[in-house]
Amino acid sequence: xxxxxxxxxxxxxxxxxxxxxxxxxxxxxxxxxxxxxxxxxxxxxxxxxxxxxxxxxxxxxxxxxxxxxxxxxxxxxxxxxxxxxxxxxxxxxxxxxxxxxxxxxxxxxxxxxxxxxxxxxxxxxxxxxxxxxxxxxxxxxxxxxxxxxxxxxxxxxxxxxxxxxxxxxxxxxxxxxxxxxxxxxxxxxxxxxxxxxxxxxxxxxxxxxxxxxxxxxxxxxxxxxxxxxxxxxxxxxxxxxxxxxxxxxxxxxxxxxxxxxxxxxxxxxxxxxxxxxxxxxxxxxxxxxxxxxxxxxxxxxxxxxxxxxxxxxxxxxxxxxxxxxxxxxxxxxxxxxxxxxxxxxxxxxxxxxxxxxxxxxxxxxxxxxxxxxxxxxxxxxxxxxxxxxxxxxxxxxxxxxxxxxxxxxxxxxxxxxxxxxxxxxxxxxxxxxxxxxxxxxxxxxxxxxxxxxxxxxxxxxxxxxxxxxxxxxxxxxxxxxxxxxxxxxx
Numbered sequence: 096x097x098x099x100x101x102x103x104x105x106x107x108x109x110x111x112x113x114x115x116x117x118x119x120x121x122x123x124x125x126x127x128x129x130x131x132x133x134x135x136x137x138x139x140x141x142x143x144x145x146x147x148x149x150x151x152x153x154x155x156x157x158x159x160x161x162x163x164x165x166x167x168x169x170x171x172x173x174x175x176x177x178x179x180x181x182x183x184x185x186x187x188x189x190x191x192x193x194x195x196x197x198x199x200x201x202x203x204x205x206x207x208x209x210x211x212x213x214x215x216x217x218x219x220x221x222x223x224x225x226x227x228x229x230x231x232x233x234x235x236x237x238x239x240x241x242x243x244x245x246x247x248x249x250x251x252x253x254x255x256x257x258x259x260x261x262x263x264x265x266x267x268x269x270x271x272x273x274x275x276x277x278x279x280x281x282x283x284x285x286x287x288x289x290x291x292x293x294x295x296x297x298x299x300x301x302x303x304x305x306x307x308x309x310x311x312x313x314x315x316x317x318x319x320x321x322x323x324x325x326x327x328x329x330x331x332x333x334x335x336x337x338x339x340x341x342x343x344x345x346x347x348x349x350x351x352x353x354x355x356x357x358x359x360x361x362x363x364x365x366x367x368x369x370x371x372x373x374x375x376x377x378x379x380x381x382x383x384x385x386x387x388x389x390x391x392x393x394x395x396x397x398x399x400x401x402x403x404x405x406x407x408x409x410x411x412x413x414x415x416x417x418x419x420x421x422x423x424x425x426x427x428x429x430x431x432x433x434x435x436x437x438x439x440x441x442x443x444x445x446x447x448x449x450x451x452x453x454x455x456x457x458x459x460x461x462x463x464x465x466x467x468x469x470x471x472x473x474x475x476x477x478x479x480x481x482x483x484x485x486x487x488x489x490x491x492x493x494x495x496x497x498x499x500x501x502x503x504x505x506x507x508x509x510x511x512x513x514x515x516x517x518x519x520x521x522x523x524x525x526x527x528x529x530x531x532x533x534x535x536x537x538x539x540x541x542x543x544x545x546x547x548x549x550x551x552x553x554x555x556x557x558x559x560x561x562x563x564x565x566x567x568x569x570x571x572x573x574x575x576x577x578x579x580x581x582x583x584x585x
Contacts, residue, residue, distance in 0.1 A: 105158075106169035106176050108151035109184065110224045116144025117217030124210025134199075134208050141195050141213040148220070149188050156181050165582055172292050173231035178579035182432055183227040183359040186439050190352040191220045193443050193558060196551035197450050198344040204453055204547070205342065207253055216348070219245035223356040230367075232281045232291040235360060239277075239324070242356060243270055246349055250341040262340025269323070269333045277320025283313035284368060293367040301371035314372050317364060318379065324357035325413045328386040335394075338406035343453060343460065346402055347446035350409045355435045358416055362431060365420060373423070380421050385516055387414030392523045401449060401531060402460040405442070408486060411524065412438060415501055418513055422504035425581045430500030432577035437493035437566055441485035444559030448479045451546045451556075465531060467540025475546055476535045478560050483528040485563050488521055493566035496574075 120137050128136050155167065155176050166177035195216055202208040218241060225238025247270065251263025285291055287309055288299030303310050323330040338346045369376060391411030398404035412434075419431035449460050451472075457464060469476040485494035498521065505514040566573050 102167060103169040106155070106167055106174050109148040110221050112144055112147040112151055113217050113221040113224065116140060116147065117214045117221065120214035120217065121211060128210065134210055137210045137213045138195060138199055141217060142192065144217050145188050145192050152181060152184055172294070173234045174228045175230040176228055177582060179582065180228040182576055182580050183355055184224055186355050186435060187220050187223045187352050190348060190439055190443065191216055193555045194344050194348040197447050197555045199551055200547060200549040201342065201344055201450050201453060205253055212249070212252060215245045215249050223352060226356040226360045230293045232284065232296070236278060236281060239360065240274065242353065246353060249345045250337050250349070252342050252345065258340035259342070262337045266333050266337045273320045273323035273330065276316045280313050280317030280320060283309060283316065287313065293363065296368040297370060300368055305372065305374060310372060311375065314369055314376055318376065321357065321361045321364065322383060325354060325361060326410050327383050327413050327417060328390045328410065331387070331390065331410050334410055335403050335406040339400060339403045343402065343446055343450045347443050351439045351442050354409070354413065355439065358431065358435060362420060362428070377421055380417055381513060384414045384417040384421060384513065387411065387417065388516060388520045392520045395527045399462045400460055401462060401465060404527060405445060408524070409442070411520065415498065415517060418517060419501050419504055421513065422508045422510060424504060424508055426500060426507055427504035428581045429577050430497065430504050432580045433500050433574065434497035436573060436577065437485065437497045440559045440562040441482045441494055444478065444482040444556065444563060445486065447552065447555050447559060448475050451475055451548070451552055454544055454547050457544065462534055466534045466538040468535040471540055472546045478556055479535060480532055481560055481563055483531055485567070487525045487528045491567045493563050496567055496570050
C-alpha cells in the first residue's frame with residue numbers, strides 16, 4: 096500500500112524536473128557531448144529543464160486559483176505550496192535562466208567550459224525549491240545543503256585562478272561552520288516539540304515561557320546559521336572574498352538566488368516556530384540590521400574592485416530586507432517580497448555588465464576596467480546607470496519601490512529610529528554607486544577593446560533592464576503578486 100498520493104507527486108513536479116534535467120546534463124556531458132564545441136547543447140537542456148519546472152509551477156498556481164484554496168500540502172505536511180513559495184520559486188527560475196544564458200561566453204573566455212556547470216545550476220535551483228516550499232526542519236535543511244554544496248563548487252569553478260580557489264575554501268569552511276549552528280538549533284527545537292513540522296514546533300514553543308533558556312538557545316543558534324546565509328553582520332566575512340573570487344555569473348547567481356532562498360527560509364522560521372519569541376528576536380535583529388547597514392555601506396566607500404563593492408552593497412541590502420521582517424506586518428512582508436523581486440533584476444543586470452567587460456587579458460571587474468565605458472559602449476553605460484540608480488533607490492526605477500515599502504512598514508510599526516538610519520545609509524549608498532557612474536561617464540578609458548557581446552548577453556541585459564524600469568513605472572501587477580505572499584502574517 097502506497098503512503099503517497101497524487102497530490103504529493105503534484106507538489107514535487109518542479110523539483111523532479113530540475114533534478115532529472117540536472118542529472119541528464121551530467122550524463123550527456125560525459126557520454127554524448129564530450130567535445131567542448133558540443134557544450135552549447137547542454138545549455139539547451141538546462142533551459143529546457145527550467146521550462147518544464149516553470150510549467151509545473153504554473154500548474155500549481157492554476158490549481159490554487161481554480162480551487163480557491165490558499166495552499167497545497169504534501170508528504171504529511173513537510174512541503175507546502177502556497178503563494179509565498181510560488182513567488183520565490185519564480186524568482187529562482189528567472190535568476191537561473193538569466194545566469195545560464197550569460198555563462199556560455201564567459202566560460203569560453205575563461206577556458207573553463209565544463210558541462211557540470213549547467214547541471215550544478217539546476218541542482219542548486221532544486222535545493223532552493225525546498226527552501227521556499229519546505230515546512231519541515233529536515234526538508235529545509237536538506238534543501239539548504241543541496242543549494243550550498245552546489246555553490247561551494249561553482250564559486251571555485253575557475254580551477255586555475257587562485258582567487259577562485261581561495262574564495263571557495265573560505266566559503267566552504269565558514270558555510271560548514273554556520274550549518275553546524277543551524278542544525279544544532281533545529282535539534283533543540285525537535286527536542287522541545289518532539290516534531291520536525293514547523294506548525295507543531297511553533298505550537299510547542301508558544302506554550303513555553305518567553306525567556307525559557309532552551310527556547311533562547313534554539314533561537315540564538317538558528318539565527319546564527321540563517322544570518323550567515325544572508326550575509327548579515329557579523330556573519331558576513333565570507334561574502335566579499337566569495338563574490339570577488341567566484342566566476343562573475345556565479346557571483347550574480349549567489350548574490351540574488353541564494354539570498355532570495357535564504358530569506359524565504361528565514362521568514363518561514365521567524366514567522367513560524369519563532370513567532371512567539373518576537374519580543375526577544377526583534378531587538379536582536381534590529382541590532383544586526385543596523386550593524387549590517389553600517390558595515391556594508393561604510394566598507395563599500397573605499398572599494399576599488401567593482402565586484403567587491405557590489406558585495407558590500409549586497410550586505411547592506413540584506414540589512415534593508417531584514418528591516419521588513421522586523422516590521423513584521425503585512426506591509427513589511429510585502430516589502431521583503433518586492434525588494435527581493437526588484438533586487439533580482441537590478442543586481443543581476445549590474446553583474447552582467449561586468450560579464451560583458453570580461454575579455455581576453457582583461458578581468459573586467461576593477462574600477463579602471465569600467466572607466467570611459469560611455470565612450471566605448473554607450474548602451475552598456477546607460478544600462479549600468481539604470482541598475483545603479485535602482486540599487487540606490489532612485490525613482491522611477493524598481494529599487495525605489497522596494498525601499499519605499501520597507502520605509503512605509505517601519506513607519507507603520509513605529510520603528511522611527513530604524514527608518515531614519517535606513518534613510519541616512521541610502522544617502523551613503525548613492526555616493527559609492529555614483530563613483531562607478533563617474534568612472535563610466537567622466538574618466539578616460541584605459542583600453543580600446545570593445546566590450547564582449549553575444550545573444551545571451553544582449554537578451555539578459557534587455558530582460559533585466561526592461562524589468563528594472565517596468566516594475567518601477569508600472570508596479571501594480573508586481574505588487575499584487577508580492578501582496579499574495581503575506582498569508583504568513585495574516
